[in-house]
Amino acid sequence: MNTLQAFKMAFKSISAKKMRSFLTMLGIIIGVASVVILVSIIQGQNKKNLEYLESQGTNTLSVSAYKWSGGDISQDLYNYCLGLSDLVVGVTPKIQVYNEMTVRYSTNTMSTNDSWETAAQVVLGSDQYGLCNNYTLKSGRDLSYLDVARYSNVCVLGGGAAERLFNYVDPVGRSITINGSPYLVIGVYEKKNVDGWPEMDNLILLPYTLNRTLNDNQTISEYSVKAVSASAADEAAVRLQGYLTALIPESSGYAYIQNNNANMASMDALLNSQSLVLIGIAAISLLVGGIGIMNIMLVTVTERTREIGIRKAIGAERRSIIAQFLIEAAVICGIGGIFGIIVGYMGTLIAAKMLLDMIMMPGTAITIGAFLFSVVLGILFGMYPAIKASGLQPVEALRAE
Amino acid sequence: MLIEIKDIYKIYNEGRESEVRALNGVSLSIDRGEFVAIVGQSGSGKSTLMNVLGCLDIPTYGDYWLDGVDVTGLSDRQLAHIRNKQIGFIFQGYNLIQELDALENVILPLIYQGVPIWEREDRAMEALARVGMDDRAHHRPSEMSGGQQQRVAIARAIATHPSIIMADEPTGALDSKTGQHVLEILRELYRGGTTVILITHDNGIAATARRVVRLSDGMVISDDAQEVDWE
Ligand SMILES: Nc1ncnc2c1ncn2[C@@H]1O[C@H](COP(=O)(O)OP(=O)(O)O)[C@@H](O)[C@H]1O
Ligand SMILES: [Mg+2]
Secondary structure, eight states: OOHHHHHHHHHHHHHHTHHHHHHHHHHHHHHHHHHHHHHHHHHHHHHHHHHHHHHTOSSEEEEEEEESSSSOSHHHHHHHHHHTTTTEEEEEEOEEOOSOOEEEETTEEEETTSOTTTOOEEEEEOTTHHHHTTOOEEEEOOOOHHHHHTTOOEEEEOHHHHHHHHTTSOOTTOEEEETTEEEEEEEEEOOOOOTTOGGGGGEEEEEGGGHHHHSTTOOOOEEEEEESSHHHHHHHHHHHHHHHHHHSOGGGEEEEEEEHHHHHHHHHHHHHHHHHHHHHHHHHHHHHHHHHHHHHHHHHHHHTHHHHHHHHHTTOOHHHHHHHHHHHHHHHHHHHHHHHHHHHHHHHHHHIIIIIOOOOOOOHHHHHHHHHHHHHHHHHHHHHHHHHHHTSOHHHHHHOO | OOEEEEEEEEEESTTSTTOEEEEEEEEEEEOTTOEEEEEOOTTSSHHHHHHHHTTSSOOSEEEEEETTEEGGGOOHHHHHHHHHHTEEEEOTTOOOOTTSOHHHHHHHHHHHHTOOHHHHHHHHHHHHHHTTOGGGTTOOGGGSOHHHHHHHHHHHHHTTOOSEEEEESTTTTSOHHHHHHHHHHHHHHHHTTOEEEEEESOHHHHTTSSEEEEEETTEEEEEEEOOOSOO
């Protein structure tokens, strides 16, 4: 076969008409670039969400529950979960302190009012907060039941907060001040390093019983519950919902349970449905590009009728002629695809930075997929012009100017 | 007989007012190793006859045996093989592919013949050397004179060692000196055993052929053997 020669010929005729070739490729370039960017951004968004959920740990339930009157339900919930010990391994309030707080060690400070990437995340929780929220201890010890019961002025730092306040000094055993009051650092958590969620590592965890002194005794309504397994999480969610509904009649408060496993599953489903929409967009924009290719290939065949006649006269079979023009169409589309991918990479970098505040590149699958799709597109839309070219009668073709 | 045609008609727009009988019942036999000139005035049907003989065109009516094979029943693909292996064409307008250099043009029929890639270039260079164009292997047609282009076209025609060379007014676009050179190459091929069919409207050129077939209005009006001085 004359594959190599057909490739050479294809590059020759493309470079002989650079402007026309470029304009022909433009449709493919734009189509491929927009698909690469859209797919990458959606994948990035989903990855970010999934990573967040995963960093929260699997098999966790987020409980929002509050009773208008009669004090908070923390103790009730805690006692009920003790009774579910074959399903539940931990339960904690989760109170984010939004009042302005300045955290200081030596000359280093962090504030709850800093920009979101660096702001101190002052959170009140129980001795099971770390467990329920998927933190692992790096040094020192976690909050204890006694710390909670005794309103101890102690704290555990997230990896990011520890670095920011202490640089490379070991924080355990040293004191920080929060709005001037001293708190003893008893432990440090490992950094989670989740892309796009730096705040998770800026944690400053205090016993939730300090809610009264530190947080104007704000209402406690958010809890995390950690189950032993996925099925236990499902079971615990049902039981807790039953218990809380009985505890908090509809008119006197609310109780809402969210299973983070289910969240992850629905995130996957969302990804799939978004991908479908994208395939639709891709199909339309690339169809337009493909029609452009077909048009230009028809023009090319007409212009090169005489060449086709010469080739036939010296013994080219129909399939050699078809192969030649298919390869030419595929090469144009393949080059267009490569340019499109390059533009798509740049666009993804920019869009991801602007929309998601992430540094990200399109994945290998989408890159290879986009290239192959361009080539296939060229072959599909080059088919009709190629067959038309191959069907010319040698004498007729030779007569052409 | 290498070539045998019987009652060949090529009729354009048959049955209509504009009907043209480019070939109007031509019968002809050509033996292996002959040098035949087909002469006639412009419009007498010479090119049409060559196209039919060369399997580039299909006659409206008539029979054609090439080397004993009934050509009228062959498929597109089989005809392509015949054009590739048995026949070499030389046209008045050279018909080289402009985007390819001389060597690439000569290699083309070898590619279609399936000659292995490592042999193609040697064989093409050998053909170019036979027409004295091996020193221009990497020139494009636009960088060569008419005579040089025609010699490259001859190299392309002989690269596959066909048994028949068909030349349609090969000197028509050349001055008489370069024309003579081209004709000399054809005679050389003939001496080597190749069957040469030379089409011309020039009686002077026809006079140098062993056998002269005269066409007029799509019909053979004479078919004579003659003595020539160059053999
Ligand atoms: N495609 C065609 N349609 C109509 N008439 C044609 C066509 N091709 C050739 N002819 C006519 O057939 C006749 C013979 O043409 P041709 O074989 O080219 O003559 P020559 O080569 O001897 O000059 C001419 O009258 C020409 O006009
Ligand atoms: Mg003619």
